Amino acid sequence: MKQYGLIGFPLSHSFSKKYFGDKFQREGIEGCAYDLFEIEDIKGFPQLVQGKLPELKGLNVTIPHKENVIPFMDEMDPAAKEIGAVNVIKVMAGGKLKGYNSDYYGFRQSLENFAGADLKGIKALVLGTGGASKAVKQALRDLGIDFQSVSRKASEHSIAYSDLTPEMVADHKLIINSTPLGMHPKVDTCPDLPYEVIGEGHYLYDLVYNPEETLFMKKGRDNGAKAIHGLEMLELQAEKAWEIWNEDQLTVNG
Numbered sequence: 001m002k003q004y005g006l007i008g009f010p011l012s013h014s015f016s017k018k019y020f021g022d023k024f025q026r027e028g029i030e031g032c033a034y035d036l037f038e039i040e041d042i043k044g045f046p047q048l049v050q051g052k053l054p055e056l057k058g059l060n061v062t063i064p065h066k067e068n069v070i071p072f073m074d075e076m077d078p079a080a081k082e083i084g085a086v087n088v089i090k091v092m093a094g095g096k097l098k099g100y101n102s103d104y105y106g107f108r109q110s111l112e113n114f115a116g117a118d119l120k121g122i123k124a125l126v127l128g129t130g131g132a133s134k135a136v137k138q139a140l141r142d143l144g145i146d147f148q149s150v151s152r153k154a155s156e157h158s159i160a161y162s163d164l165t166p167e168m169v170a171d172h173k174l175i176i177n178s179t180p181l182g183m184h185p186k187v188d189t190c191p192d193l194p195y196e197v198i199g200e201g202h203y204l205y206d207l208v209y210n211p212e213e214t215l216f217m218k219k220g221r222d223n224g225a226k227a228i229h230g231l232e233m234l235e236l237q238a239e240k241a242w243e244i245w246n247e248d249q250l251t252v253n254g
Contacts, residue, residue: 002032003055004245007048007069008062009040013183013210015231016060019238042068049097058245059089060238063180066103066131073099083138085131088241100244103135106237107207111139114228115174115203119143122203125150125172127191128179129158132207136178148172161192170197175220177206182214190215200224209234 006016020034037048042065049056061069066085070076073086074096080086086099112119124140124147126133133149140147148168149158169175175198181189198204202225206214209231217227 001055002057003035003052004032004058004060005035005037005052005056006060006062007037007039007045008065009038011036011038011062014062015209015234016238019235020242023238023242039065042072045069045072049091049095053091053095056091058091058241060241061087061089063130063132067134070099073097075099077101079104083134085134087131087135087237088244090245100241101135102237102240102244103132103233104139105240106233106235107136108139108143109236110228110230110232111143111205113232114205114226118203119145119174122174123147123172124174124176125164125169127151127175127177129155130178133178136176136207145174164193166194166197169194173201174203174205177204177208177214177216180208182206182211182216183208184210187211188215190219195219195223198223198225202226204228206230207233 006014014036017034017036024032039045039048066087069086075098077100080099080101083101083104085101087103088100090098092098122145124145126136126147126149129149129151137147150161150164151158154160154163177191181191198220202220204217204220204225204227206216207230208214209229212229217229220227
């Protein structure tokens with residue numbers, strides 16, 4: 001039995017187990033299991049991995065461990081190293097671990113599907129500074145999109161929400177929420193923005209996928225903005241993760 005899974009905390013919101021279970025059934029993939037492994041403290045990570053070997057072949061990584069899992073990697077894919085966050089781990093020969101980032105691929109592809117040609121010349125606000133935001137920012141750089149990072153507290157690389165002016169929000173037509181604000185069950189929360197200046201011509205991208213319409217999205221749509229949740233990104237990154245875990249077999253079969 002080949003074992004795959006997801007680490008993070010909490011995992012009650014996760015779509016991954018159902019997604020991969022459905023994938024295995026739909027595509028007739030036998031001898032594989034995908035499970036959720038809640039780890040509140042990353043110090044428990046080595047024990048989990050050792051306990052699942054040799055069946056363990058790969059893991060996804062979610063909040064809050066996309067950055068603090070990096071020291072446990074024996075090797076890093078160059079793209080993940082540049083981004084500074086890992087959401088896919090491949091178990092190599094001898095139990096060695098290699099870190100990858102498929103969030104970048106999922107976000108970039110879904111953003112291009114969402115906004116298309118309107119991305120040319122657009123400016124973005126990236127809300128949040130966690131591991132997911134790092135993949136978002138790298139994708140924006142590679143697309144040539146200028147962005148401003150926004151966080152609860154100002155830092156060298158970001159401004160605080162309190163520093164955001166209505167003029168800035170009006171001028172930045174792409175707003176990306178990479179925080180968990182609005183995620184089920186806390187669906188009555190959203191980023192602190194002057195939503196009254198958001199309107200037609202704005203694109204709101206929420207990495208949260210549950211509920212289907214977050215309060216962030218609803219406030220934007222009510223004012224004429226286009227909005228999308230993060231489900232397509234998750235599906236794209238999940239398929240990329242599967243490709244990474246099985247690239248050796250795919251190369252042989254190909």
